[in-house]
Amino acid sequence: MNLETLQLYCDVVRLRSISRGAAANTVSQSAASQAIQQLEAELDAALLDRSRRPLMPTEQGRAFYEACRALLQGFEKARADLAASRERVEGTVRVAAIYSVGLHDMSRHMQPFMSAYPQARVRLECLHPHKVVEAVIEDEADVGILSYPTASRSISVLPLRSEPMVLVAHPSHRLARRRSVAPSELQGEKFVAFDRDLPIRRAIDRALKQQEVAVEVVMEFDNVETIKQAIGINSGVSILPRPTVLKESEMRTLAVMPLGLPNLVRPVGIIHRRGRRLTPVVARFIEQLQQPADAAPGGPAGMSRP
Amino acid sequence: MNLETLQLYCDVVRLRSISRGAAANTVSQSAASQAIQQLEAELDAALLDRSRRPLMPTEQGRAFYEACRALLQGFEKARADLAASRERVEGTVRVAAIYSVGLHDMSRHMQPFMSAYPQARVRLECLHPHKVVEAVIEDEADVGILSYPTASRSISVLPLRSEPMVLVAHPSHRLARRRSVAPSELQGEKFVAFDRDLPIRRAIDRALKQQEVAVEVVMEFDNVETIKQAIGINSGVSILPRPTVLKESEMRTLAVMPLGLPNLVRPVGIIHRRGRRLTPVVARFIEQLQQPADAAPGGPAGMSRP
DNA sequence: AACATGACATTAGAGTTGCTAATAGTGGTA
DNA sequence: TACCACTATTAGCAACTCTAATGTCATGTT
Numbered sequence: 001m002n003l004e005t006l007q008l009y010c011d012v013v014r015l016r017s018i019s020r021g022a023a024a025n026t027v028s029q030s031a032a033s034q035a036i037q038q039l040e041a042e043l044d045a046a047l048l049d050r051s052r053r054p055l056m057p058t059e060q061g062r063a064f065y066e067a068c069r070a071l072l073q074g075f076e077k078a079r080a081d082l083a084a085s086r087e088r089v090e091g092t093v094r095v096a097a098i099y100s101v102g103l104h105d106m107s108r109h110m111q112p113f114m115s116a117y118p119q120a121r122v123r124l125e126c127l128h129p130h131k132v133v134e135a136v137i138e139d140e141a142d143v144g145i146l147s148y149p150t151a152s153r154s155i156s157v158l159p160l161r162s163e164p165m166v167l168v169a170h171p172s173h174r175l176a177r178r179r180s181v182a183p184s185e186l187q188g189e190k191f192v193a194f195d196r197d198l199p200i201r202r203a204i205d206r207a208l209k210q211q212e213v214a215v216e217v218v219m220e221f222d223n224v225e226t227i228k229q230a231i232g233i234n235s236g237v238s239i240l241p242r243p244t245v246l247k248e249s250e251m252r253t254l255a256v257m258p259l260g261l262p263n264l265v266r267p268v269g270i271i272h273r274r275g276r277r278l279t280p281v282v283a284r285f286i287e288q289l290q291q292p293a294d295a296a297p298g299g300p301a302g303m304s305r306p
Numbered sequence: 307m308n309l310e311t312l313q314l315y316c317d318v319v320r321l322r323s324i325s326r327g328a329a330a331n332t333v334s335q336s337a338a339s340q341a342i343q344q345l346e347a348e349l350d351a352a353l354l355d356r357s358r359r360p361l362m363p364t365e366q367g368r369a370f371y372e373a374c375r376a377l378l379q380g381f382e383k384a385r386a387d388l389a390a391s392r393e394r395v396e397g398t399v400r401v402a403a404i405y406s407v408g409l410h411d412m413s414r415h416m417q418p419f420m421s422a423y424p425q426a427r428v429r430l431e432c433l434h435p436h437k438v439v440e441a442v443i444e445d446e447a448d449v450g451i452l453s454y455p456t457a458s459r460s461i462s463v464l465p466l467r468s469e470p471m472v473l474v475a476h477p478s479h480r481l482a483r484r485r486s487v488a489p490s491e492l493q494g495e496k497f498v499a500f501d502r503d504l505p506i507r508r509a510i511d512r513a514l515k516q517q518e519v520a521v522e523v524v525m526e527f528d529n530v531e532t533i534k535q536a537i538g539i540n541s542g543v544s545i546l547p548r549p550t551v552l553k554e555s556e557m558r559t560l561a562v563m564p565l566g567l568p569n570l571v572r573p574v575g576i577i578h579r580r581g582r583r584l585t586p587v588v589a590r591f592i593e594q595l596q597q598p599a600d601a602a603p604g605g606p607a608g609m610s611r612p
Numbered sequence: 613a614a615c616a617t618g619a620c621a622t623t624a625g626a627g628t629t630g631c632t633a634a635t636a637g638t639g640g641t642a
Numbered sequence: 643t644a645c646c647a648c649t650a651t652t653a654g655c656a657a658c659t660c661t662a663a664t665g666t667c668a669t670g671t672t
Contacts, residue, residue: 001310001381002307002308003307003308003309004307017648017649018649019648019649027630028631029648029650030633030634030650030651030652031630031631033649033650033651034630034631034650034651035630038630043385044389044392045389050648050649050650051579051638052445053638053639053647053649055648059391060388060392060395063384063391064387067381067384067387068384070380071377071380071381074373074376075373075377077373078369078373078374079349081369081370081373082369082370083350085366085369086350086366089365089366139355139358153669154668154669273357323619324619324620333659333660333661334660335619336661336662336663337659337660338620339622340622340660341659356619357668358668359619359620359668359669361619459639459640460639
């Protein structure tokens with residue numbers, strides 16, 4: 001039972017003729033005749049009264065015709081809805097990012113991206129790190145942006161940048177005026193740390209242990225913003241990615257000092273579902289994210305002079 | 307695009323599995339896989355996310371699933387309605403009869419017919435003779451009962467009986483007391499006739515002319531009932547089929563006398579559309595009509611004693 | 613981390629279906 | 643009655659759809 005046959009039947013009834021119905025569907029009269037007969041056989045009902053000219057549907061045939069029209073109309077609507085949905089879905093980039101990179105990175109890339117893809121839609125969600133991974137795995141986000149990304153069977157990673165880690169202290173702290181601080185100077189220092197289950201915490205712990213420095217962890221938080229607030233009330237010092245304290249450094253609300261630990265960085269990366277073909281819009285969005293921070297807006301055909 | 311594929315797709319979504327969907331539709335997993343792929347190709351949309359287990363419909367796939375369910379439900383309803391309509395139509399006999407045979411003949415045949423086909427429905431319409439033919443030609447009636455039936459390309463005739471024609475007069479008429487009347491005695495008589503375009507009029511005219519009798523036509527009507535009324539007010543005599551004046555004869559409201567014209571009869575017959583296969587119910591109804599008037603009710607297995 | 617498992621995709625070949633062209637049959641009409 | 647227009651039928655060919663076998667992949671386990 002196929003929809004083309006139902007369409008043919010509707011045309012036959014509407015045009016009062018099998019031949020005209022056949023022509024309307026660009027098939028031979030024979031094919032139309034056979035198709036209608038088969039339809040009647042499948043339904044076990046006489047739909048057309050062929051013993052009169054012009055052809056007329058029987059009472060049942062007329063009822064079935066009305067039903068068919070509704071059916072075909074419904075199908076065409078479903079098809080149209082599908083196409084519209086596809087337009088929308090394929091033009092949307094769903095981004096899941098951790099708080100500390102979300103808005104900052106987005107604001108830098110949004111304008112060039114939107115001018116390249118004017119009808120694209122970007123949806124950004126800021127989440128806890130493991131929620132970012134979850135969102136990508138569950139196909140609730142097309143791309144995830146997070147620190148310490150780890151590839152897995154279902155997740156691919158594209159490295160984005162490595163953020164140097166710096167010592168952050170209250171402006172009144174004894175080390176606040178220093179140009180730089182050696183790791184050993186943190187021995188016994190009150191320390192505001194990340195939660196133990198975060199990769200950044202493990203990276204910092206490992207680096208300090210390697211330097212044989214022990215700090216006194218006085219607080220633990222799961223995000224940068226709260227740690228900064230704790231330092232702001234002089235609860236202790238911390239080690240944070242430099243970009244996350246850029247504004248506070250400029251405003252002198254927090255003191256920011258390099259540490260002599262070049263290997264201690266926070267890698268930031270993009271993740272997406274492995275093996276899943278990216279839509280053109282998503283691929284282009286990722287390319288945009290990979291542009292360095294100082295790239296001229298407008299792409300490679302920039303305004304460099306000879 | 308066929309409905310079985312849509313059904314398959316719905317089952318696949320519902321069961322979260324192509325193999326289970328295939329099983330539900332008693333086809334191989336391969337066939338189901340190909341069918342779904344073809345569906346996606348025809349719609350140019352990714353309906354299923356196969357990169358996860360268990361299988362999940364995409365956002366578009368879910369919307370299409372809902373639409374499909376409604377569509378299939380609508381089709382099943384149409385199919386069911388069709389079956390119900392067929393039951394009803396095939397169990398119905400539409401009868402068109404002229405006034406003078408309609409109710410009288412029906413009442414005699416209805417009871418045995420209905421006991422043989424308890425769920426059958428009989429619809430009787432009493433019409434003018436040419437409307438009876440028209441109704442049968444236009445397929446508004448399955449059978450027609452009328453006098454002087456004529457076969458044609460689209461009409462078949464089954465003779466039913468020949469009704470003897472009798473002289474009918476007012477009880478006070480000079481011929482009213484006669485046992486029988488010779489045609490010649492009608493010479494110059496005031497006569498209430500049928501309309502000129504009716505076959506019965508032509509038959510009567512022909513018979514009188516053959517006897518070289520000329521009557522004075524004072525009125526013309528298109529039906530028996532009105533002629534009887536005219537005679538009732540002593541407007542003249544008429545020649546009518548005997549069965550149509552049976553009641554008046556018994557009640558002595560009209561005088562009924564045989565005429566010596568054995569060839570002058572009104573043939574009554576059944577007509578139906580030629581070449582049109584009769585439904586069993588219609589065929590059985592015709593058989594019932596052809597039973598003689600004195601047949602025992604209850605059919606051939608009657609209550610005759612040894 | 614390799615392996616086992618269950619599920620989907622792919623492929624090739626067999627069987628069926630559906631189409632076209634030609635022809636026969638039928639209702640309406642001059 | 644013959645003709646016209648339309649539908650049914652037939653036969654043969656092309657296209658499609660199905661199945662069985664095999665390949666590939668995602669997931670859970672040891």
